[in-house]
Amino acid sequence: LMLRTWLRDGEVFTQVLTGKISGLSPVAGVPFWLEALEPDYIPLEKTDNSSNLVQGIYFNEWRRPVKYLVCQSWPGAGAAAVAVKEVTAENMLHLRFTRRLNQARGASLLAPVIIRLMDLKEYEDSERIAARIAASLGMFIKKQDVGTDGYVAPEKRKETQIQPGMLFDGLNPGEDIGMIKSDRPNAGLESFRMGQLRAVA
Structure with missing residues (x-):
């Protein structure tokens, strides 16, 4: 100890x-x-x-x-x-552990890298939160402009509960389904983390 x-x-x-x-x-x-x-x-x-x-x-x-x-x-x-x-x-x-003459108290071996480690932790936390948000994204319904032939204005805003493997057939004429794309989790996270840890070492 x-x-x-x-x-x-x-x-x-x-x-x-x-x-x-x-x-x-x-x-x-x-x-x-x-x-x-x-x-x-x-x-x-x-x-x-x-x-x-x-x-x-x-x-x-x-x-x-x-x-x-x-x-x-x-x-x-x-x-x-x-x-x-x-x-x-x-x-x-x-x-x-001293780094200079006449130093009264010791300096932690982690002192030169502690800021880098704190930044790495904050970056990993932000990536984790972004990945959770990305996992919650679903789809959206694209509608044609008002006045376009075949477009039927909806009576009210629709909310649909999405489940794995479900079939959705509730589109009105002139509507289409679009998927929300996300670049999370970041594909370069692992290489960035290893680079920072090598710099710390």
Whole structure:
């Protein structure tokens, strides 16, 4: 799970716990634990240049982490304010994927392609909806212009329930049946999708 979090979010944190901890019992008599933390627990929005606080991490003058701000409860629970504690760098492990020097937080491996994937999903959704609409299309009745010889004006608008294999013989003189053609589903959808996925890879 930690590796998956690192690949998806670009980073993962682990707090090292030793000694006597309330609520934890030593395993095999060794008072040592590792608490895996998702990146959301270290507030990304916490930045203060006056105290060298960058995205939830305090740095010294050599850009080495000194301590971390850690939320004491899940920040996505919807609470108005989440209590924050400080954890020293000696007790925090930070595995992150970086693309440049002095980068404080990790960057997701999906960051360069996430917009392309979102566009692909929206395109597939639009094609799916268009295919559903196309499957609901039936036929229409072509009528001659008023005044043409043999044309009989209908008394009222007709509605016909279409079923598979039915025979329709309710045409008036001068009327003809036309079929509604649709180009959905798009024949090039599969090749377009594969091209986008190859570009992502």
